[in-house]
Amino acid sequence: MIRKIDTSEIKKNVKNLFIKASYDIGDDMIELLKSSREKEESETAKYVLDQIIDNDMIAKEESIPMCQDTGMAVVFMEIGKDVFLEGEFVEDAINQGVREAYDEGFLRKSVVNDPVFNRVNTRDNTPAVIHTSYIEGDKVRITVAPKGFGSENMSRIKMLKPADGVEGVKDFVMETVKIAGPNPCPPIVVGVGIGGTFEKAAILSKKALTRELGEKSPNELYSSLEEELFGKINELNIGPAGLKGKTTCLGVHVNYFPTHIAGMPVAVNICCHAYRHASVEI
Ligand code: SF4
Numbered sequence: 001m002i003r004k005i006d007t008s009e010i011k012k013n014v015k016n017l018f019i020k021a022s023y024d025i026g027d028d029m030i031e032l033l034k035s036s037r038e039k040e041e042s043e044t045a046k047y048v049l050d051q052i053i054d055n056d057m058i059a060k061e062e063s064i065p066m067c068q069d070t071g072m073a074v075v076f077m078e079i080g081k082d083v084f085l086e087g088e089f090v091e092d093a094i095n096q097g098v099r100e101a102y103d104e105g106f107l108r109k110s111v112v113n114d115p116v117f118n119r120v121n122t123r124d125n126t127p128a129v130i131h132t133s134y135i136e137g138d139k140v141r142i143t144v145a146p147k148g149f150g151s152e153n154m155s156r157i158k159m160l161k162p163a164d165g166v167e168g169v170k171d172f173v174m175e176t177v178k179i180a181g182p183n184p185c186p187p188i189v190v191g192v193g194i195g196g197t198f199e200k201a202a203i204l205s206k207k208a209l210t211r212e213l214g215e216k217s218p219n220e221l222y223s224s225l226e227e228e229l230f231g232k233i234n235e236l237n238i239g240p241a242g243l244k245g246k247t248t249c250l251g252v253h254v255n256y257f258p259t260h261i262a263g264m265p266v267a268v269n270i271c272c273h274a275y276r277h278a279s280v281e282i
Contacts, residue, residue, distance in 0.1 A: 003083055010093045011093040015098075018144050032214075033056070033250075036049060044239075048243060052240070068108060073098045074145040075098075076210065077133070078134070078142075080135055098125055102125040109122070141279060142280055143277060145277040147209075154183050156179075158265075158266055168266075169266050185241070186247075190271075192267070195259035205268060208255045213250055217254055229252045
């Protein structure tokens with residue numbers, strides 16, 4: 001049975017999700033920041049975490065963005081195979097939702113029309129970066145992530161050789177976090193994508209940054225890799241805002257995909273403490 005969904009529903013939800021993600025970090029994140037603060041010994045680290053917690057609570061209570069960089073708009077669309085989208089072309093509807101969110105929600109417009117030569121602001125934060133996939137059922141799942149570039153700029157990808165093995169993966173993740181240092185506004189969340197092709201690994205790492213904190217990989221091998229990397233990153237003493245401390249990282253999420261016999265792509269996408277994402281199923 002085919003279910004019809006008008007793309008005006010998608011537009012409305014995209015708009016609401018971007019505003020929600022930009023204002024409300026979520027109670028779970030606040031609790032995690034508070035418990036991280038309790039574990040800190042350094043007064044500076046405690047102070048920075050207090051500032052972040054206060055900032056996030058004020059943003060939620062006063063309905064204002066938690067950071068001045070309200071990001072480039074990333075949208076994951078998972079479309080049920082029994083859905084028929086009617087109305088406006090779906091990508092136009094998504095971009096209109098982004099336009100309205102950034103305008104009515106007073107979110108900074110940070111997108112330029114040409115990456116190299118002109119760099120003129122599009123003035124409405126479009127176009128969004130849209131990733132579409134198809135799923136079972138008659139629903140559409142929309143996940144949005146406003147992605148700040150302080151952390152995006154510190155992300156890296158490498159085509160490892162199969163012989164590099166899991167140690168090669170760990171070394172590359174650790175090297176990436178060390179190079180990033182204070183630049184991605186720590187405490188960070190680290191998304192890792194392993195496998196597929198060059199671009200698939202990057203998308204896997206981006207999607208890993210839409211996972212709820214505390215949610216582990218369902219694969220035990222990968223969840224123990226997440227745990228090990230989490231421990232090692234927090235021993236780096238980068239700390240909140242890069243001012244040293246135990247809280248460099250709030251989570252490591254690893255996604256994987258089958259790959260070619262000759263390769264092992266690994267992408268590391270870093271997110272700052274403004275770990276913004278929101279989802280809805282319609
Ligand atoms: S990296 Fe994150 S916290 Fe830092 S300025 Fe950008 S969006 Fe804001």
